Amino acid sequence: MNDAGRKAGSLERARGACAAAASAEDAAWALERRRLLARARCIVVKVGSAVLADADGLDAGVLASLAAQMAAVRAAVPQGGQGGTEPVPPVPARRVVLVSSGAVAAGRAALGARGMDARGRDLAARQAAAAVGQGLLMRAWDEAFQPFGIATAQVLLTRDDLRSRPRFLNARNTFAELLRWGVLPIVNENDTVSVSELKFGDNDCLASLLVNLVGADLFINLTSARGVCAHDPQADPHAPVLARIEDVARLDLGRLCGAKTAAGTGGMRSKLMAARRAAQLGVPTLILRGREPEALARAFGLSGADDGTVPSGTWVCPARHAIPRRKFWLAYQSEPAGSVIVDAGAAAALMREGSSLLPGGVREVSGAFPKGALVRVEHEGRPLGVGLTNYSAADLRKIMGLKRHEVAAILGDAHYPDVIHRDNLLLDAAI
Template sequence: ARQAAAAVGQGQLMQAWDKVFLAHGMSTAQVLLTRDDLRARQRFLNARNTFAELLHWDVLPIVNENDTVSISELKFGDNDCLASLLINLAEADLFINLTSSSGVLAADPQKYPDAPVMDHIDDVATLDLGRLCGGKTLVGTGGMYSKLLAARRAAQLGVPTLILPGREPWVISRAFAAAGVCPAPEGHEPFTRGTWVRSGRQAITRRKFWLAYQSDPAGSVHVDDGAAKALLHKGSSLLPGGVCAVEGIFQRGGLVRVLHKGKSLGVGLSNYSAPELKKIMGLKRHEVAAILGDAHYPEVIHRDNLLLDAAV
C-alpha cells in the first residue's frame, strides 16, 4: 500500500517542484533511484553521465528514492544517506543539508535543551555521534545523527558540508552572502547561523567511496591485534592469518565490516565467501593452499578494496 501511495505521490511532488522552479526560470527533471542503481558499476556510471548532461543543460535534477519498486534490502534508509551518495555521483563541490534545527548542537538536546549551536566542526570523524545526537532515529528518516554521518562521508571525498535551518527564508542565499560569495537578497540580512563541517584533509578515491557505500555490509570479519596494527599503520591488506572470527552470510565480492575488539576499523570487499573464510581463518598461506588448492587469493581483503574509518 505504501508503494502504491508513493506511485500516486511522485507525480504530485514533481508538479510542485516544477511550479516553484518555473517561477525562477529553471527547468527540473525527476530522477528516481534505488540503491541497486548505485551498486551496479555500469548503472552508476550511466547515472553519472545523465546527471552531467542535465546540469550541462541547466536543468535541476530532483532526486528521490524509487519507493514504488525498492525493497527493504536495497533501501537507502533516509534521504541523508541518499544525498551523501549523490555527492559522488554528481561530483559535487559542496553539500548543503537543510534541517528543522538551527544547526548542529554542541550536546544532545534531549539532555541539554540549552546547548549552543556549533558554528563549525573541524573533524567530524572525531565526534561521538551517539552521545552528541542521542543515537539514530528509530524510524530511519533522518535526524542530526544521519546528517552528520552524511557529512562524514562527504568529508572523506574532500567535500565540505553546510547544515542550515531550512525554515528560514532565503537561507541558502543568505548563507552565501555571509561568506561573501553574493549579496544578500533584498530586505534580508546575511545569515550566520548553521554549522560548517570542514572537509577531510586527504580525500579518498571516488572508487573507494563507491565500493564502501554501494550497499550495507553483509557480514563482519573480526581480526586480531597484529592484523589491526598492520591495517591501521602499515597500509597492509588483510590476510587469512589475521582473521579470528566470521559473522554473517556473504559471497565472494561481498561487502563486510572489519572489526577489532568490537570496534569497526572499516569495510571492504571479501575475496572469500563466509563458509570459505571460516575454513581458512587463522591459517598461513601454505595451509590455505592445502585446504582450497591453488585457486585461492593471498588476501582476504586487498588494501585497494578496503576503506578504513568508513561512515557506516
C-alpha cells in the same frame, strides 16, 4: 605588587592571549568557509520532509522561498568563473542537484483530505503514500521554479542503481547531460519499488552518494534543526549550535544526536553520517535550518540582510586527505553482507601500516556471504572499515588464522594471498 596580584595579572594575560588566538582562529575558518562557498561550482542540496511539509501537506510558501534562493545561487558566478557572453543554450553559472524528501508526507496529506487514513508505519503504507505524493511533490517544485525559467527533471533511484557499475555510469551520464542543458535535477528514492536491502535508508544517505556521482564540491543539508548542537537537543533544549566541526569522524553521535523528526526518516545522526561521507571525498557540508528566512542566500552572501557575520548553521570541514572515488563507490555501494573479526596484530597492521588483511589475522566470521561481497572489518566490537572479500564466508571459516602455505594445503593453489586487499578496503567508513 604582591604574589597574588602578579598571579592574577598573569592569569588575565593568559586568558587574553587565548581569547585572541580563538578569535583569530574563528576569523580564519570563517574566511575559508566563505572562500569555499564562493568557489563552489556543483552543489548537492538536500531538503528534508520537516522543512517542506506539515500536517496539511507541502508548504507552497517554503518551496517558493527555497526555489528563489536556489535560483540565485545558480545564477551567481563562482570566484574564478567566467563572465561575459552567455552560452547557448543558457547554462547557469553553478550546477545544483536537489534531493527532495516529502513524497510520503504529501501523499498522506492528500489521502487524508479524501477521508483515508494513510498514517501506517509499515513499508507497504509508506510506499503507497509515496506513490500518491511523488507526483504532487514534483508538480509543486516545478511550479516553484517556473518563475525563474528553470526546467526541472525527476530522477528516482534505488541503491541497486548505484551498486551496479554500468547503471552507476549511466546515471552519471544522465546527470551530466541534464546539468549541461541547465536543467535542475530533483532526486528522490524510488520508494514504491525499493526493498530493504536496496534502500538507501533515508535521503541523507542518497544525497551523500550523489556528491560522488555528480562530482559535487559542496553539500548543503537543509533541515528543521538550527544546526548540530553541542548536546542532544532533546535532553537540553538550550544546547548551543556548533558553528563548525573540524573532524566529523571523531564525534560522539550518541551525545550529539536526538530523535528523528516526526515528518521524516532521518534525524541529525543520519545528517552527520552523510557529512562524514562527503568529508571523505574532500567535500564540505553546510547544515542549515531550511525554514530560516534567506538562510541559503545568506550563506552565499546573496541576501540584502547580509551583515558580514558568519550565517547560522554548522559547517562540517572536509577531510585533509580525500579518498579515491573508486574506494568511496565500493564502500557505500551496498550494505555490508557480514563481518570479519580480526586480532590485535591485524588491526594494527591495517590501521597503522595500510596493510591488506591476511587469513592469519582473521579470528571470526559472521554472516553468510559470497566471494566479492562487501563486509565489515571489526576488532573487539569496534568497526575498523569495510572491504570487498576475496573469499566466501564458508571458505574463510576454513582458512582463518592460517598461514599462506596452510591455506594452499586446504584450498589448493587457486587462492588469494589476501582476504581483503588494501586497494579494496576503506578504513573508518561511515556505515
